[in-house]
Amino acid sequence: MRPAPEPRSLDEAFASAPNEAEALRAGVGWIATRSRADACDLFERQPSGGLLLRVSTAHSELEGRLQMARGVGVTGQALELARAVVVPSDLRNDPRYALPPGLREPDYLAAIGLPVANGGGSMGALLVRRLHKWVPTPGEVALLERSALEFALAWRVYRGAFDAGSHNDRLNVLTEVTDTLTGTPYLEEILQHLVNLTARRFNYVVVSLRLLDAPRQHLVLRAAYSTQRAYPKRPVIALGESIAGKVIQRGRLMVVQDVQTDAEFIGHDLAVEHGLRSMVCVPLKLYNRAVGVMSCYTAEVREFPRDELATLETIAKQAAVSIEHAKLQVRDTLMQEMHHRVKNNLQQVASLLRLQIRHSHYRSVEEALGDSLGRIEAIAAVHELLSREDLDLVSLRSVSETLVQHQQQSFLPPGKKVGFSVRGDDVFLNTTQATQVALVLNELIQNAVTHGFRTSDEGEVHVTIEDREGLVGVWVSNDGDPLPKPFDARTGRLGLQIVEGLSRALGGTFKLEERLGWTVSELTFLRTTGE
Numbered sequence: 001m002r003p004a005p006e007p008r009s010l011d012e013a014f015a016s017a018p019n020e021a022e023a024l025r026a027g028v029g030w031i032a033t034r035s036r037a038d039a040c041d042l043f044e045r046q047p048s049g050g051l052l053l054r055v056s057t058a059h060s061e062l063e064g065r066l067q068m069a070r071g072v073g074v075t076g077q078a079l080e081l082a083r084a085v086v087v088p089s090d091l092r093n094d095p096r097y098a099l100p101p102g103l104r105e106p107d108y109l110a111a112i113g114l115p116v117a118n119g120g121g122s123m124g125a126l127l128v129r130r131l132h133k134w135v136p137t138p139g140e141v142a143l144l145e146r147s148a149l150e151f152a153l154a155w156r157v158y159r160g161a162f163d164a165g166s167h168n169d170r171l172n173v174l175t176e177v178t179d180t181l182t183g184t185p186y187l188e189e190i191l192q193h194l195v196n197l198t199a200r201r202f203n204y205v206v207v208s209l210r211l212l213d214a215p216r217q218h219l220v221l222r223a224a225y226s227t228q229r230a231y232p233k234r235p236v237i238a239l240g241e242s243i244a245g246k247v248i249q250r251g252r253l254m255v256v257q258d259v260q261t262d263a264e265f266i267g268h269d270l271a272v273e274h275g276l277r278s279m280v281c282v283p284l285k286l287y288n289r290a291v292g293v294m295s296c297y298t299a300e301v302r303e304f305p306r307d308e309l310a311t312l313e314t315i316a317k318q319a320a321v322s323i324e325h326a327k328l329q330v331r332d333t334l335m336q337e338m339h340h341r342v343k344n345n346l347q348q349v350a351s352l353l354r355l356q357i358r359h360s361h362y363r364s365v366e367e368a369l370g371d372s373l374g375r376i377e378a379i380a381a382v383h384e385l386l387s388r389e390d391l392d393l394v395s396l397r398s399v400s401e402t403l404v405q406h407q408q409q410s411f412l413p414p415g416k417k418v419g420f421s422v423r424g425d426d427v428f429l430n431t432t433q434a435t436q437v438a439l440v441l442n443e444l445i446q447n448a449v450t451h452g453f454r455t456s457d458e459g460e461v462h463v464t465i466e467d468r469e470g471l472v473g474v475w476v477s478n479d480g481d482p483l484p485k486p487f488d489a490r491t492g493r494l495g496l497q498i499v500e501g502l503s504r505a506l507g508g509t510f511k512l513e514e515r516l517g518w519t520v521s522e523l524t525f526l527r528t529t530g531e
Helices: 009-015 021-037 073-081 138-163 166-184 186-204 242-249 268-273 304-360 365-387 396-410 430-451 495-505
Strands: 039-045 053-058 086-087 110-118 122-132 205-214 218-226 236-240 254-256 279-286 289-297 419-425 458-468 471-478 509-515 518-526
Touching: 009 021, 009 138, 021 039, 021 053, 021 122, 039 073, 053 073, 053 242, 073 086, 073 110, 073 122, 110 138, 110 289, 110 304, 122 138, 138 186, 138 304, 166 186, 186 205, 186 218, 186 289, 186 304, 218 242, 218 289, 236 242, 236 289, 242 254, 242 279, 279 304, 289 304, 396 419, 396 458, 430 458, 430 471, 430 495, 430 518, 495 509
Parallel strands: 419 458
Antiparallel strands: 039 053, 039 122, 086 110, 110 122, 205 218, 205 289, 218 236, 254 279, 279 289, 458 471, 471 518, 509 518
8 A cells, every 4th residue: 555645735734634633743744854853742832831742753652741841941942932942962961951750762962942833822832853963054943933833824724724614614714725825925915815715705895904014003905805896995094093903903803793884984985885884804913913904894784603703813813924924935035135136236336426427517525425325325225124124015105204314414404494295105116116216216305405495495395106006106396496497307417317217227207397386306107016
């Protein structure tokens, strides 16, 4: 009889198991193979905070019997610290290693403890051991931590699926959702597939998924499904003005029996127009912290059964973990490619400096260096924001606010009273486009300050951003000195030549003209999703 093939993934290992015990055994085997371990143990967290051995490739006779007190052993430390704990050699003499009295086993030299935790909290810990010295690289540790995160996700989904309906139906939910989450590495596609799946499975007319922008206290729309193409989507909503905001603050789901009449629901006219009635809003929680919400609407007033709500909570937990997983994958990719980006940006700086060398209009070395500094700061602003963002996208509004602040501090002449404002949509760009647009904005804001207020002592500079279904418009306007007559942007100073060149690189257009007493610079381009 031919043996069953090894599962190719944790999802396959769990989905094909007839019960939880076999699912965990298959999952531990997958972890052992992936880590090339000589032994692998799974400990489950108990209500007391201690650990109980559930699966062991070395000591199956102790499964369900061996208990560890809270914080004891390499696994206990990993669970307490919420990170990998590495013992590269001399394991038996390490004070963190706890070997039960009288237990005889091979002389394992190295071990790594891994917390098994996801958005629903800590579930336990894994202990992988080797007979030889093991000094893992940071990349290997990160891979093992991701494997433990995947294990926690598969375990929690398995339990959630079993709580949600009949055995066969639960396995179908598990398989379909896990296939959705693992079918693509791109977060935007994962979230869009997820709302489509949820709407299809429960016959919802609208499903939207928003992620929390904590610094701004906004919920940003990242994916939506609607049976009506014309359904309008508010890209950003404030926490304090919506049911979704209350769900974020409370950390638990809310049900609205009829959104057309509920006093707390905002948008009754829209609900009536599009036939929306009952709603359930579910938080996406990661480590007991809400990171987003999923809102589901029906076409009729109805109750949401308990098993339906449980399934939605399971899906929301998976979505939260997928966000974290996608962020880890993006960070790994960025680490590998960062030297390419730095090289490209340094080449861009070198090109800008060559352009400046060929122009002799600078009155002093300080003026030339000031221009160079501003352009380098524009590139740096993109990378600073990227290091703080959750994903490999940069907020154009944040870039604009950073550049405005820099211009106020560095280039506003003494005695000038100029007010600045950034308004409009928050558009997220990949780093290539964000860097190019940042350089354009830097030139336009600096031009508005230095040339718009050469003689005028006070006024305003506005930066306006608009996203019209992927066509992005950026305007920098000032009400200071008018443009000289005649004026041709194509024969302007170096800054405008840089703007013209970058506009073409973006595949967009640039205009500079007078409008109703304001000097208006306009850049339009198509937003792209690739690098």
